[in-house]
Amino acid sequence: MAVINCIIIEDELPASILLELHIARFDFLDLKGRFTSVANAQNILKSHKIDLIFLDINLPGKSGIEFARSLSSETAVIFTTAYTEYADEGFEIEAIDYILKPIAFGRFTKAISKYTKIRESNEIFLHSKIQETDRAFIFVKCERKMVKLFLDEIDYFESQGNYLLIYTATECYKTYQSITEMEEKLPEGLFFRIHRSFLVAIKKITSYNTNHINIQNKQLPIGRFYQSSVSYLLNSLTNNALNL
Template sequence: MSAINCIIIEDELPASILLELHIAKFDFLDLKGKFTSVSNAQNILKSHKIDLIFLDINLPGKSGIEFAKSLHAETAVIFTTAYTEYAVQGFEIDALDYILKPISLERFTKAINKYSKAREFNETILHSKKQEKENPFIFVKCERKMVKLFLEEISYFESQGNYLLIFTTTECYKTYQSITEMQEKLPEGLFCRIHRSFLVATNKITGFSTSIVNIKNKQLPIGRFYHAYVSRILNSLHNYH
């Protein structure tokens, strides 16, 4: 696991020392500072990316709960307090955990494990979203199962009656949906409808004329009612390059 930058905001010295001792037992926890009030911690929050705050609720000046409401969503909070009546308030503002003092190592470990799982889940989601953005895909039902197809691998679609053939760089897939339904699912600009039966990936076009489009050694016809649209799209690609 990558390093987790954390700070302690705690005005009771024994509790602060105990938290520091617990933190030292976890190699991936990097303690960036200890503070006795929210105001004292402001500078480090501006100069460092803090992932996790061990935050006392009863603090001089601004309370821990009031401060937690102002934090960025990416900063996790584990509340520390001697009072059970604050638990509901703590969870209402989406605190990761709520630990009663004096904090045992066992209870501290449980809170850290909870944070680690939440962090791992969030990183997985972010990675998945990044991959989807960088390499978009669609799911298509083929042979009673859903198949994931990356758009960059699709060469063209061909309508055949009540089903659709999807030609990728390596395979051909068959799905029961119309070419129009498929076109509506695809991002604008990546594919061009050249015929009532053909939808082609613009980046896979290797040549074209007034009547055909080439995708490697495959020649696909340009429909009579699509000439003007296809000509505009293909000439804009030609001029761009």
Template sequence: MTIINCIIIEDELPASILLELHIAKFGFLNLKGKFTSVLGAQNILKTQKIDLIFLDINLPGKTGIEFAKSICPETAVIFTTAYTEYAVQGFELEAVDYILKPISYERFAKAINKYSKTKVLNEIVQHSKHEIESPFIFVKCERRMVKIFLHEIDYFESQGNYLLIYTQSDCFKTHQSLSEMEEKLPQGLFCRIHRSFLVAVNKITGYDASKISIAKKQLPLGRFYHSSVCRILKSLRNFQK
């Protein structure tokens, strides 16, 4: 699992120390700080990405319940308390878990396992949603159809009767012309810079009178396409002078 940044908000020192000891036994949990009130924790939440909070309920000033209502929904909460009467409120706030003190390692591990399963499921859902929403093309490469997401494409290069499709990590070869491909693509995402090259506009890192830069590659900028390319690039904020 990826590293999980977490914090403890707990005003009782023994409980805070015990939580820290439990956290230390999980290699993917990265404790970013311990706080005795929600006021003390607010700054780190503004400046760093915190994935998980171990949150006491009875705290000085604002309670854990009140605080949980105000934090980013992407930050998960595991409530830690000595009182059972807040359990319903805790779960209404969609907390990952509600642990009663004193917190045993077994009960702590169960809560972390529950959080891990929820996180993995959310990542799967987000990945699937991203794939559904991201436009793509199918191209025939070596007798099979290959799916390529448009946001992964750096540029197309024409080589005779074949078309090379370059991504950051791969190159696909298909039997069609650059003009045929250009007609299939959504307008505005790609720009013809040469009779042999069609590039992703958002992948361009620089240009001059004779070439276009994409990452560390230099591609030729044809004289016939120079005016239209410059007009497109200068309309983009990142290329304005």
């Protein structure tokens, strides 16, 4: 994992210290500073490339919401707040996550996991290509036999109770395993979870909005919990592609 430069903008000292302690438990997170307001953080933002900001919403001067709207797509935000009423605004801004105080380490870890998956997906999608002679594949058990499926032919996975449907452009395969088990087996960066029941191939997405992803003529829902991370990933991919 590449080093991730991050900062904390938080005016409550106990919350700021707790975030610093959580960050210190991840060797790939490099904390560049703690700040009590957006104004105090301006110098570090000008002198360093900051990948991730842990951002309180209620801040003196410029609010966290207002500040987040001004950031480029290259800087990700994880909101930290004591108030649930800001959740909708946080999702609209396409923050990676929205964590309520006091922040438990387990919840913090989930937010970091969401960010690292998006980051890895972005990097792999833009910078690596699988050669036709070395096409990645998996074997899945379907109807009492093991079937070889090339990953670049899979459009998406759909969870249906205790089994999993695997869709390609022409076929649908049924196997008895959970979507989480499948997600753990797949290489990073090729597929992304958009819903508790759907795991999609990033390269197969043809269009999207805040509530749905389209793969050819299939419209798949984006779960509320996944909305911010999906929007951030897709907008980041779009912006990076335009800059190539």
